[in-house]
Each structure stands twice: as C-alpha cells, then as structure tokens.
Amino acid sequence: MTAAPPLQRNGVVVDETFAEAFPMKATRIVITAHTLEWARHAAVSATGFATSVIACGCEAGIERELSPSETPDGRPGVSVLMFSMSGKELGKQLERRVGQCVLTCPTTAVFAGLPRHAGSDVAALGKNLRFFGDGWQISKVIDGVRYWRVPVMDGEFVAQEDTPVVKAVGGGNLLLLARDTDGALAASEAAVAAMKRLPNVVMPFPGGVVRSGSKVGSRYANLNASTNDAFCPSLVGLVAHSELAGRGAASTEEIGCVMEIVIDGLTEADVAAAMRVGMEAAIAIGPAGGLLRISAGNYGGKLGPFHFHLHKLLGAGDSP
Amino acid sequence: MSGWHFRLRQMPALRVDLRGIVPVALAQLSAAQVGQLPVGHGNEMLALAELFDITPGEEGVLHFEGNLERFDRIGWQMDGGRIRVDGHAGHYAGGCMRGGELRIEGRAGLLAACEMAGGMLTVAGDVGDFAASTLPGSMDGMRGGTFVVHGNAGERFGDRMRRGTALVHGGTGAFLGSRMVAGTIAVGGHVGAHAGYGMRRGSIVFAEAGAALPEGLRTALTFVPNRAATPVFWALLARDLARHGGLFSGLPARRIERHLGDLSADGKGELLICL
Numbered sequence: 001m002t003a004a005p006p007l008q009r010n011g012v013v014v015d016e017t018f019a020e021a022f023p024m025k026a027t028r029i030v031i032t033a034h035t036l037e038w039a040r041h042a043a044v045s046a047t048g049f050a051t052s053v054i055a056c057g058c059e060a061g062i063e064r065e066l067s068p069s070e071t072p073d074g075r076p077g078v079s080v081l082m083f084s085m086s087g088k089e090l091g092k093q094l095e096r097r098v099g100q101c102v103l104t105c106p107t108t109a110v111f112a113g114l115p116r117h118a119g120s121d122v123a124a125l126g127k128n129l130r131f132f133g134d135g136w137q138i139s140k141v142i143d144g145v146r147y148w149r150v151p152v153m154d155g156e157f158v159a160q161e162d163t164p165v166v167k168a169v170g171g172g173n174l175l176l177l178a179r180d181t182d183g184a185l186a187a188s189e190a191a192v193a194a195m196k197r198l199p200n201v202v203m204p205f206p207g208g209v210v211r212s213g214s215k216v217g218s219r220y221a222n223l224n225a226s227t228n229d230a231f232c233p234s235l236v237g238l239v240a241h242s243e244l245a246g247r248g249a250a251s252t253e254e255i256g257c258v259m260e261i262v263i264d265g266l267t268e269a270d271v272a273a274a275m276r277v278g279m280e281a282a283i284a285i286g287p288a289g290g291l292l293r294i295s296a297g298n299y300g301g302k303l304g305p306f307h308f309h310l311h312k313l314l315g316a317g318d319s320p
Numbered sequence: 321m322s323g324w325h326f327r328l329r330q331m332p333a334l335r336v337d338l339r340g341i342v343p344v345a346l347a348q349l350s351a352a353q354v355g356q357l358p359v360g361h362g363n364e365m366l367a368l369a370e371l372f373d374i375t376p377g378e379e380g381v382l383h384f385e386g387n388l389e390r391f392d393r394i395g396w397q398m399d400g401g402r403i404r405v406d407g408h409a410g411h412y413a414g415g416c417m418r419g420g421e422l423r424i425e426g427r428a429g430l431l432a433a434c435e436m437a438g439g440m441l442t443v444a445g446d447v448g449d450f451a452a453s454t455l456p457g458s459m460d461g462m463r464g465g466t467f468v469v470h471g472n473a474g475e476r477f478g479d480r481m482r483r484g485t486a487l488v489h490g491g492t493g494a495f496l497g498s499r500m501v502a503g504t505i506a507v508g509g510h511v512g513a514h515a516g517y518g519m520r521r522g523s524i525v526f527a528e529a530g531a532a533l534p535e536g537l538r539t540a541l542t543f544v545p546n547r548a549a550t551p552v553f554w555a556l557l558a559r560d561l562a563r564h565g566g567l568f569s570g571l572p573a574r575r576i577e578r579h580l581g582d583l584s585a586d587g588k589g590e591l592l593i594c595l
Binding site for chain 1: 485
C-alpha cells in the first residue's frame with residue numbers, strides 16, 4: 001500500500017494501489033428448466049458454498065438469467081460460471097455440484113456454456129453422471145455433440161457430455177471504506193449491481209460482498225488465511241500497521257466499516273471492466289451516502305501476475 | 321488442391337468402379353496424370369480419360385456430369401474435399417466415406433452411404449435398398465456423418481446403423497432401421513412394414529403430418545408406448561433436424577409420441593411419431 005497523493009472522485013478518495021489477481025481455470029454451464037424459477041433453484045444450489053477456493057474447492061456464481069431464445073433447448077435458463085485453481089479440481093467440483101444440485105432438481109437439464117473449442121481441456125458434465133441411470137441411460141449425438149439421457153422420475157435428465165475449461169482470472173477485488181455499515185452496504189450493493197450487468201464475471205461471495213477480507217497466512221500454523229487486520233476498524237490503534245489510521249486525512253479517521261467485493265472473470269479484461277463499473281457505481285454513492293475511500297487488496301505483487309491499478313482503471317489524470 | 325470437371329463421353333458397356341477417384345488423391349496431379357488413372361470396367365482396367373472429357377474445375381471439387389448409374393463406389397472412402405455428380409450414381413455411393421461432401425443430383429443405387437463414418441452425403445433423388453447400412457458381412461452400418469435423401473429410400477434403410485444422422489424426405493421401404501444399434505433416422509413420408517425390427521438403441525422419427533405407426537407396429541408386442549415427457553431431448557433433436565428444411569423444418573413446434581423397443585433386443589430404441 002502506498003501513501004501517494006490521493007485521487008478523489010465525487011469526494012471519494014481512490015488509493016493509488018492495485019488489486020492483485022491470479023490465474024484460475026473456469027467453465028460456464030447453462031442450466032435450463034421447465035420454468036425460470038426451477039432453473040434458479042438448481043443454480044443457487046449448485047453455486048452454494050462456492051465463495052472462496054481457500055476452503056470451498058471452487059468459486060462460483062450465477063452470471064445471468066437466460067431467455068428461452070438463448071438456451072439450447074428453448075427453455076428458460078441460468079448461466080453459471082465456476083472457477084477453480086486447477087482443471088482437475090474444477091472437474092471434481094463440477095461433477096459433485098451438478099450431480100447433487102442439478103440432476104436432483106425437477107425438470108432441469110445442463111449444457112456447456114462456452115463454445116465447443118473454447119479451451120484445450122474439458123471437464124466431464126454428463127459423462128460420469130450418466131451412471132446414475134443404472135444402465136438405462138442412453139447417449140445421443142446431435143450435431144456432433146454428445147448428450148446423455150438419464151431416466152429420472154419426472155422424465156429424463158439431459159446433460160451434455162462435457163464442457164470446455166478455459167484459463168481465467170480470479171481474485172480481482174475492491175475494498176470499499178465507508179463511514180458506517182449503512183454506507184458500506186449501500187456502496188457495495190450499488191457496485192455489485194453494476195458489475196452483475198456485465199458478462200463473463202461473477203462475484204462469488206454472499207450478495208457479492210465479503211466482510212472477512214483476508215490476508216495470506218496466520219499466526220496459527222494450520223491456517224493459510226486470516227483476517228485482514230490492516231483494514232479492520234476495530235483494530236485501529238492495536239495492530240502494528242493499519243490502513244485506516246495514521247494518514248492524517250480526515251476521511252480516513254472517520255472510517256468505521258470496510259467491505260470487499262471479489263471478482264472472478266474469464267479474462268483479465270472482463271475483471272478490469274467489472275472493477276471499473278463497480279468503482280464508478282460506488283463513487284456515485286459518494287460521501288453523502290457514506291463511502292469515503294476505495295482501495296484494493298494486494299500482496300506486494302507476489303500472489304499473481306494480474307495487477308489491476310485503480311487509478312488506471314478510472315483513467316487517472318482526469319480531474320474529479 | 322486442384323479441382324476437375326469430368327464429362328461422361330458415353331455410357332460404358334459394363335459397370336465401372338470409381339474407388340480411389342476422390343479429391344485428396346487427385347489434388348496434386350496434372351491433367352495428364354488424372355486422365356491416366358486406372359478404373360475398373362468389368363474385369364479390365366481403363367484409363368479415366370477413356371470414359372470422361374477431363375478439364376480443370378472448381379478448386380477442391382470433382383464435378384461429374386452425365387448419367388453415372390453404371391459407376392459404382394463414387395466417393396468411396398473419401399475423407400475431404402467435395403464431389404458433385406450432376407446425374408445419377410451407381411451402387412455404394414459415399415460408401416465408407418469419412419469426411420468431405422458428396423452431392424448427387426440424381427438418384428443413387430444400392431448401399432448408398434453404407435458404413436459411412438463422417439462427412440455429408442446428399443442425394444437429391446431416390447436411393448436403393450440397404451442405404452446407410454452395412455457392407456455384406458459387416459457388423460456395423462452407418463457410423464457417423466450426415467446422410468440426406470430428398471427422394472425415397474428402398475428397404476433395410478439404416479440396417480445395423482450405429483451412429484450419425486440419416487434423413488429421408490420421402491418414404492422408405494420395409495425394415496427401416498432394422499437391427500439399429502444407435503444414431504438417428506428421420507423419415508418424411510410413408511414407411512413400410514417392420515420399422516425398427518430388432519433395434520437396440522437409436523431414434524427413428526416419423527415426421528409425416530398425422531403419421532400413424534408404421535404398418536404392423538400397433539400390434540407389435542415388442543414395442544411399448546412411453547408416457548414420459550422428453551421435451552429437452554426432443555427440442556435438441558428437432559432443432560437439429562429442422563436445419564434440413566422441408567417437412568422437418570416444422571418439427572420444433574410439434575409434439576411427439578414415443579414408442580420404445582425393440583424389446584427383443586434391449587429395448588432402448590425409440591420410435592418418435594410427430595403429432
């Protein structure tokens with residue numbers, strides 16, 4: 001973190017720092033159902049407990065809802081993005097989640113959501129789940145794509161054989177520093193709503209927002225992450241280094257609540273675009289709404305090769 | 321890759337075997353070399369130039385002009401490029417083809433697309449018996465690619481078919497999809513008796529408006545009506561078949577009635593009657 005002269009937009013200080021992101025593997029699946037509501041049920045279940053690879057195995061979220069004209073089978077659907085640290089782990093998580101949350105959900109079907117040759121690797125979708133059919137499953141190749149038809153009690157569950165796996169970017173982030181909880185939530189909600197309008201990104205945490213921003217490592221040997229004490233308002237004056245004290249800026253002295261938004265995207269450009277619109281939406285809330293400062297989490301450049309500089313994203317040099 | 325135009329001089333006295341005359345094999349040859357290529361004529365070999373006037377043609381395309389109903393094995397084992405026949409074709413047209421595109425503007429003889437494994441074969445007219453089926457003695461019939469017949473088909477269409485999609489815009493003879501292992505057959509017209517005889521898996525679509533089950537099937541004990549809805553599978557299949565136009569273009573908007581069987585041979589095949 002640096003203490004360079006602050007950039008201000010709409011009265012909000014934007015730190016001259018960067019969000020540090022790392023490479024992940026990702027896929028998109030399309031879940032369809034008889035009604036949008038049932039597609040949502042399956043997607044919400046499949047993306048449940050998929051907030052952070054620290055302990056969840058994958059990070060996943062609902063990208064957007066799809067109209068019948070956008071899905072392979074002409075039914076309403078939901079597109080889901082799923083990220084993991086390796087293609088193998090992604091395949092494992094995908095199989096578990098689709099098997100437990102989509103196969104089980106009434107009327108659903110599941111398809112690959114990326115172009116057929118989007119990635120050099122693939123993860124199984126229906127390829128292994130078909131064995132649930134206990135021998136009654138049948139495969140069907142339509143236009144060169146293999147689908148599995150597994151008999152279930154409401155008819156049959158149709159799943160595409162596999163889904164492409166692509167390189168992706170995980171861990172893009174924004175830290176929204178506000179006067180109080182109301183201000184932090186208002187800015188976070190506005191930022192997440194703006195980001196959700198963009199394709200190819202998901203914010204995997206509950207409501208897209210994280211209150212437990214973490215740092216790498218812990219004083220306890222068995223933990224690989226712990227609370228981001230530098231951004232905890234309750235630890236100002238206690239910790240050796242706090243990002244919320246000692247800057248001499250009036251706004252910094254007033255910060256009482258910090259929220260983080262984590263963004264995973266299919267490409268570096270997707271994450272950058274999401275961070276930009278997220279910041280713009282939060283800045284629009286401004287000090288009047290409680291937002292005082294925007295920062296980002298990095299680990300000195302040691303975590304990953306993707307660095308999203310906040311000033312660059314906002315077009316530094318433009319006057320507020 | 322060069323292309324050639326073959327104009328038939330006159331109908332040969334005996335049947336001619338055109339195996340080996342495929343775009344990839346002729347790609348690097350000169351006109352003189354192409355003209356000297358040997359083809360079987362009865363029990364002797366003839367140079368191609370004795371049968372056709374040969375001139376350069378469209379890049380990558382072998383274009384045959386004339387009535388080739390005595391020419392067998394057109395596109396035999398082809399795996400790329402395009403062949404177009406402006407006329408009829410003999411037996412085994414597109415047999416064992418693995419890729420590329422073969423289009424026959426007239427009709428084709430027996431065993432068209434037999435053991436076809438890939439590519440696209442289109443016949444504007446009718447095809448004879450055993451199309452999309454096996455070579456005598458083989459276990460598997462058509463095993464990939466797309467085969468479209470705009471006219472009618474003979475008997476035993478898709479016998480032992482294992483994979484791929486075969487469409488007949490017209491009708492077919494008896495024993496449609498007999499001993500079928502998998503794949504998709506769609507028929508627009510009237511179908512003869514014993515459709516799906518001995519089929520293990522696979523789908524046969526009857527697209528004719530208001531089509532009833534083929535003759536004999538209503539009383540066949542080896543097919544059972546199925547009550548479960550399969551809207552997802554049908555949406556995927558119907559949309560794919562609709563690309564071929566004609567009667568098939570309206571399939572996505574139609575409902576189906578399924579019959580499963582043949583119970584004497586595993587019973588995982590399906591007859592889909594469009595309502």
